Amino acid sequence: MHDGDTLRRFLFERFPVRGYVVHLDSAWRALVEHHDYPPAVRDALGEAVAATMLLAATLKFEGLLTLQLQGPGPMHLLVVQATHRMAVRGVARWRGTLPEAGASLAALSGGGQLTVTVENADRSNRYQGIVPLAGERLADCFEAYFARSEQLPTRLWLAATPERAAGLLLQRLPSGASASAEEVEHSAAAGDEDWNRVLTLAATLTGAELAGLAGTDLLHRLFHEEDLRLFEPGPVYFQCTCSRERVSGILRSLGAAEVHDILAERGSVEVRCEFCNRAWQYDAVDVAGLFADGGAVRGPRALQ
Numbered sequence: 675m676h677d678g679d680t681l682r683r684f685l686f687e688r689f690p691v692r693g694y695v696v697h698l699d700s701a702w703r704a705l706v707e708h709h710d711y712p713p714a715v716r717d718a719l720g721e722a723v724a725a726t727m728l729l730a731a732t733l734k735f736e737g738l739l740t741l742q743l744q745g746p747g748p749m750h751l752l753v754v755q756a757t758h759r760m761a762v763r764g765v766a767r768w769r770g771t772l773p774e775a776g777a778s779l780a781a782l783s784g785g786g787q788l789t790v791t792v793e794n795a796d797r798s799n800r801y802q803g804i805v806p807l808a809g810e811r812l813a814d815c816f817e818a819y820f821a822r823s824e825q826l827p828t829r830l831w832l833a834a835t836p837e838r839a840a841g842l843l844l845q846r847l848p849s850g851a852s853a854s855a856e857e858v859e860h861s862a863a864a865g866d867e868d869w870n871r872v873l874t875l876a877a878t879l880t881g882a883e884l885a886g887l888a889g890t891d892l893l894h895r896l897f898h899e900e901d902l903r904l905f906e907p908g909p910v911y912f913q914c915t916c917s918r919e920r921v922s923g924i925l926r927s928l929g930a931a932e933v934h935d936i937l938a939e940r941g942s943v944e945v946r947c948e949f950c951n952r953a954w955q956y957d958a959v960d961v962a963g964l965f966a967d968g969g970a971v972r973g974p975r976a977l978q
């Protein structure tokens with residue numbers, strides 16, 4: 675069964691552990707299509723995309739989840755955004771000499787921090803969590819994030835190839851969180867034992883298997899002796915949220931003088947979206963329209 679570009683939830687029937695497995699195929703290729711990423715940066719971005727989808731799946735929100743990695747190293751900025759509908763976009767910036775593919779996150783980012791921001795569409799709620807980029811792997815940083823923000827033991831496995839970005843998340847839920855009486859009665863000690871067994875099984879997963887196997891095959895390979903409930907997979911896809919309105923806001927925030935300078939120099943103004951590479955064009959009439967109302971200044975944004 676083909677299960678590319680999907681995210682699937684699963685539950686262990688006999689103890690309170692849940693999981694998600696995500697595979698991005700065409701969505702991943704579309705996300706990197708217009709970028710010439712060096713392998714180390716591409717792989718880090720792929721892992722970040724998979725991790726963002728897994729994080730989005732575990733959270734209750736209706737809006738936008740933004741993951742941002744910033745550090746002093748060669749890969750100094752990485753941004754991934756996902757909606758609650760599982761649309762994703764992302765971009766990474768790098769400079770100087772990069773380490774080989776497979777290098778540690780620390781070598782790529784040079785430390786720094788991981789910021790997770792959740793914004794509900796109605797702006798009713800905004801949440802931000804920050805953890806240091808201290809671990810060897812991006813998954814380590816996410817585990818630190820979950821430990822801090824959700825206080826639920828969570829483990830992640832991430833993998834990326836030029837063709838695919840993939841991730842597996844396991845999360846131990848509080849005992850009694852599920853409706854099953856069997857689970858409620860489960861003792862803490864037995865809960866520890868179950869959680870550790872699940873982690874031991876999952877630890878045998880290789881990056882090649884994670885990126886290469888279909889979700890169901892992967893879960894069967896790891897947990898075929900466990901009683902697992904699989905839910906129907908849902909789609910994940912690439913979609914950019916750039917719009918003329920947003921680009922116009924960025925140009926207004928630059929100010930009339932600067933935009934008119936660009937217009938005078940080049941004959942038109944072009945703003946290219948970093949995420950999807952779409953070019954937004956403004957001719958002299960468009961520019962005049964931008965500032966016709968006195969050029970109400972909106973907040974500048976580093977990335978549209």
Ligand SMILES: [Zn+2]
Nearest residue numbers: 914916947950
């Ligand atoms: Zn775009």
